[in-house]
Amino acid sequence: MVNIDELKFDEKGLIPAIVVDAxxxxxxxxxxxxxxxxxxxxxxxxxxxxxxxxxxxxxxxETSGNYQHIVSITADCDRDALVVMVEKDxxxxxxxxxxxxxxxxxxxxxxxxxxxxxxxxxLIGRKEEKKEGSYTTYLFxxxxxxxxxxxxxxxxxxxxxxxxxxxxxxxxxxxxLAYHVMVLxxxxxxxxxxxxxxxxxxxxxxxxxKQEKMV
Numbered sequence: 001m002v003n004i005d006e007l008k009f010d011e012k013g014l015i016p017a018i019v020v021d022a023x024x025x026x027x028x029x030x031x032x033x034x035x036x037x038x039x040x041x042x043x044x045x046x047x048x049x050x051x052x053x054x055x056x057x058x059x060x061x062e063t064s065g066n067y068q069h070i071v072s073i074t075a076d077c078d079r080d081a082l083v084v085m086v087e088k089d090x091x092x093x094x095x096x097x098x099x100x101x102x103x104x105x106x107x108x109x110x111x112x113x114x115x116x117x118x119x120x121x122x123l124i125g126r127k128e129e130k131k132e133g134s135y136t137t138y139l140f141x142x143x144x145x146x147x148x149x150x151x152x153x154x155x156x157x158x159x160x161x162x163x164x165x166x167x168x169x170x171x172x173x174x175x176x177l178a179y180h181v182m183v184l185x186x187x188x189x190x191x192x193x194x195x196x197x198x199x200x201x202x203x204x205x206x207x208x209x210k211q212e213k214m215v
Contacts, residue, residue, distance in 0.1 A: 004038060008080040014050060015082060019092065021099075022071040022085040023196045024117055028092035029100040031060075033082070038073075045070045047084060066090030116182075116192055123186055139183050147187055150180045 009015050014032040021028055031049040033041065037057050040048040047060040047068040061067030068086035075082055093100040126136035139147050154177035161170040185191070 002075050002079065004035065004042075006079055007035075007038075007075060007082075008078065009035065010080075012052075014052070015080060017047075017049065017073075017082045017084050019047060019068065019084045019086055021092075022087050023193050024115070026099055026115075026117070027101055028068075028086070028088065028098075038082075041070060041084075042073070047086060061089060064090065064094075066092070068092070119179075120182060120186070120192055123182055127186055136183060139180075140187065144184070144187050147180065147184050151177070151184055154180050 007015055013034045015034075015038070017031050017033045019028045019031060020026065031047075032052060033048070034050045034057075037048045037050045040057070040059075044059075047070060049058055049060065050056070051058050067089045068084075069088070071085040071087060073082055073084050091098055093102070123136055125131075126134050127140045130137050130141070139150065154173060157173040158170060158177055161173045185195075
């Protein structure tokens with residue numbers, strides 16, 4: 001662990017803190033901490049920053065209720081910047097948006113960012129807007145039984161491909177399965193965060209089980 005005294009604060013006694021959603025891995029905001037706010041953040045396990053405009057400490061969520069529960073704080077190689085992983089209670093931005101970074105400046109025509117969150121948003125759009133000719137919309141219109149049938153079929157395809165030791169085809173079929181499972185999730189009102197939290201809880205249990213076996 002890096003000691004707080006090893007960190008390099010600037011001439012104003014501040015260090016930049018990049019806040020990242022521990023679930024989605026999305027960058028939420030860029031704020032600043034001084035030594036006191038960093039110590040409070042670690043003690044409370046809640047993000048506490050230093051407001052450069054107001055010249056005072058501010059506990060994120062103290063007035064809005066949108067607290068950020070700290071999972072970890074990591075320093076960079078130069079010890080002059082921090083990444084703060086958090087689980088948030090609400091929007092990170094004072095404008096009410098999930099992240100402060102909502103305004104595109106440049107996008108490559110050849111390279112495209114992908115995330116499960118973006119795919120889920122696209123699938124939700126197909127359910128709400130009922131785009132004509134969309135396979136996803138077709139599945140939602142047919143309902144849960146049809147979606148479940150496709151999930152079952154894709155499970156079988158994954159098994160067959162893996163049994164044949166066909167890695168490229170197994171990857172292809174797993175992607176198909178993942179897509180249909182996400183459609184099912186939307187149909188049933190299950191979010192990615194629900195799944196991430198369940199997996200995280202199992203990880204903790206698994207660690208405890210391993211420790212018990214070692215005793």
